Amino acid sequence: MNAALLGTERRLPPVAVRPGQGAAAALLDAAAVSTVRRRAALRPAPAGERPAPAPADPRPLLPPAARRRLALLLADRGGSGGGSRRGTAPDLTELLPQWLAAADGHGYRAPEALLPALLDAARARTDLRPAALALAGPRALWLARLNDAWTFVLRGSGGPAEPSAAADPAQVRRLWEEGLFAERVALLTALRRRDPQEGLELLVTTWATERAEDRLLFLDSLRETLAATDEPFLEQTLSDRSRNVRATAAELLSALPGSALAARMARRAQAHVSPDRSADPAVIVVEAPHECDAGMQRDGVAPKPPSGRGERSWWLGQLVEAAPLEGWCERFAGRDPAAIVALPVADDWRTELHDAWCRAAVRQRNAEWARALLGAPAAPAQAAEVAPAGSSRDLAKLLTVLPADERARWVAEFIAAHGLSDAFRMLGVCAVPWAEPLGRSVVDALDIARDAGSYPWSFSGVMGLAERCLDPAAADRLDMLTAVTDEPEGASPGSGGYWSEAFQRLVGTLRLRATMRDELAPPPGGPDGRSAR
Known part of the structure; x- marks a missing residue:
């Protein structure tokens, strides 16, 4: 070492010398750094730019006992084994989603030390993501920019808490044009909740340049705050170059009872489903369509049926599903939904017709029709009646319409x-x-x-x-x-x-x-x- 320091008293070595540091100490420091770099197989290079500090999260921290519980739940997220006999111990893996939802309900934030484990859990289980990322807060995005394993936070929706709609229009426009996809979805959702028209106007500004998969997700985000003012935009979207986007636009329009598309579908459906008043008691007569014309296809009717389905029944089901349910009461001489559902249907069309009405009740969130189609749960033959053989109706979805x-x-x-x-x-x-x-x-x-x-x-x-x-x-x-x-x-x-x-x-x-x-x-x-x- 003495040999290496020879001459440092007469001349400064070619290394950086900090204020107050002697030439010999500076030379030894440079040698130590060089040794570490050589052992690490790295060439000397300027230090990279430090990341910006993590954003503040003003929410209260979890209580101490809850912090310890979260650490246990995240440590056990691999499950308790795949044996057929589970024993008597609770399955912590299945309790984690419920715990996260409860923690978010209290408005807590996750401890900084547990954020990596929380994001790892959300990466492994998509069902955890909305609640886990809400608990992680704005720091989830900050961490995701530093670790490629968490890029799902950057590209997915339902992540960190939605940003508030900024008061400055230029700021909103910049975030919309330059933000990550998750941030754009959150911004659109926040704007739509505040003012549906304002959110729609922002979406229109970039609609023509968006990718098809992004257009589909943006369009689906309108569902929660769907309004009559959305109709002109959705009517234009019926001519979109993406088949999935066109189908979603048609579905949204059919959920607007006063829309022009709903009226068109009502006319088509009622031309094929009518009461036979000459019969006693009245009977529903069905004459399925013989073709799927261009107008029907533009309004969202898929012309090609899935394997095993007949074309005519496939077209009929789509027409009835998209027609406003309120129109059937007038069509059947003022009968209420329960009375219409109770009418016999000629020529074995009952299951097809009722299945389509079930889908319409779910789409239009019509509790009165859902109640009529479900019927009395305790009736002896009800299980066969609500879901007869060959039926495609989904009773679980129908139940979601009820309070x-x-x-x-x-x-x-x-x-x-x-x-x-x-x-x-x-x-x-x-x-x-x-x-x-x-x-x-x-x-x-x-x-x-x-x-x-x-x-x-x-x-x-x-x-x-x-x-x-x-x-x-x-x-x-x-x-x-x-x-x-x-x-x-x-x-x-x-x-x-x-x-x-x-x-x-x-x-x-x-x-x-x-x-x-x-x-x-x-x-x-x-x-x-x-x-x-």
Whole structure:
């Protein structure tokens, strides 16, 4: 080392010398840096530009217990194994979405140290993304620009919280023209919620230059705030060069009862579906269209049916689905939806016609028609009536049109009358936590299945839903079901033990959910956790 420092007292070495630093110390520092670079196989280069600081997030931090819970949930997100026998431990992987939704409901932000794990979880599971990115806040975008593994945050919608519509029009225009796709979708959504016309005018400025897939997503974002003033733009979009964009525009127009397209579809549909008043009682007569002309195709009717479908029935279904439901009451001499649905349909067209009306009720969010098409859930033959063989109707979607409390009552009565075999998807659209009558019906049906000696794994899907959706307050009432019962004659071997484990896991999960809910409650001193360490 002494040899290397020779001459430094007489002349400055060719290295950078900091103020107050001697020439010898500067030379040794430069040698140390060079050694590190050589060992790292890197050539000397100027330092890169430091990233801008992360944006501030003024929301309160999670309470300490909730922070520890999030760390546990993220550490366990790989699941508890793929064995057929799950044991009695709660499945934390399935509780993470519910926990994230609850945390977002309180307006918390995620701890900085857990943001990478949170983004990794959102990358692995698309169902977590909206809630996970909302909890991560504006720093999710900042981190995504630094790590290619998180680019989904930059290109996807439903990410970080929507930006507020800026007061400065130039600022809005710049963000719209230069922002990332996620930022543009969020901006359009925010503007539409504030003023639908303002958001539409912004979209029109760049519509002709957008990619087809982006036009489709922008168009779909209009659905939430669809207004009559959107009709001229949507009518023009019926001539879009993308078939998917044209179909979405037609669907949106058909959801506007007063639109010109809705009127055109009503005329077409009513020309093919009419009451035969000469019959006693009245009968619905159907004469399916014989061609799909250019006007029908422009209005969104797909000319080519899927495999196994006849052309005429395929065209008829699309016409009826797009026609305003209110027009049928006038067509059938003032009958209400229930009376129209009860009319017989000639020539085996009943299933096709009712399926199309079901899709129309979902599209137009018409609760009166949905109620009529669902009928009484407890009727003895109702299961076959609401979904006859060959039907394409989706009862779960139809149920979403009803108010949440009515939906829960309908499903509870359906389960009480027909059991759980056809109720899984219906349960999935009921509000969480399940209302008490619905929860009681599910538990009663599971208990009946156990007493009948049914295979417990046949109900694993419903049991998993119950773990996530039952009211945690029901845990104490379910304790009696955790005991191992005698297996009835003909039962599958060991089913009693399986059922006992399943109910123990259900009770344990409900109690854990209650604990997690309490952990998320704001501390007594107030919700602001920004000073917490």
